[in-house]
């Protein structure tokens with residue numbers, strides 16, 4: 001059976017415990033918000049298909065535990081990701097200050113193709129804000145990242161931020177993607193020729209996965 005997507009990318013969510021990583025992910029993949037906080041143990045993941053420029057990208061999003069005691073486990077996932085969402089809570093200044101630690105941890109373990117965005121969650125709680133939009137935006141700029149304030153509770157900017165990160169990953173891996181579609185085009189041309197010639201080969205699968 002033909003696959004329902006063209007490419008698979010892995011994204012990782014990082015940030016302190018309680019900033020809302022699990023809620024953001026559930027809002028994006030299942031359109032749900034559960035206000036209870038059950039700390040993630042180790043790493044969990046969810047999948048979603050996102051369409052960018054006509055390309056169906058299957059994103060596997062890894063939700064990591066923010067708690068210090070799981071850091072050895074979560075670090076093992078850094079290298080396998082193509083994109084990272086750094087998350088802080090706009091009502092919690094220490095979670096914003098700790099972004100520097102998360103970014104430097106990732107820098108130690110990843111390649112320069114890694115794409116990342118900075119996300120300030122809980123924008124619905126603006127009255128309890130401890131981090132201004134300007135501070136968030138400035139920090140993102142320092143790291144060369146794009147910045148979004150989001151809310152898992154109201155869904156503000158959730159899809160937009162994941163779509164943008166997927167787009168950035170796709171651009172960073174453009175050569176791999178072009179090679180993949182180039183070889184797919186060649187294969188389809190070849191298959192069409194074979195089929196004109198009545199070749200028995202024309203039932204081969206015409207889509208495959210590129211985990212760039």
Ligand SMILES: Nc1nc2c(ncn2[C@@H]2O[C@H](COP(=O)(O)OP(=O)(O)OP(=O)(O)O)[C@@H](O)[C@H]2O)c(=O)[nH]1
Pocket residue numbers: 015016017018019020021022023024034035036037038039040041064065066067121122123124125150151152153154
């Ligand atoms: N007001 C508000 N609360 C939120 C929002 N997102 C998450 N929360 C609350 O923040 C708490 C923590 O959310 P989680 O998603 O469990 O946090 P986490 O970052 O995954 O935490 P760990 O798994 O421990 O790393 C929960 O009580 C949520 O209800 C939001 O957008 N707005």
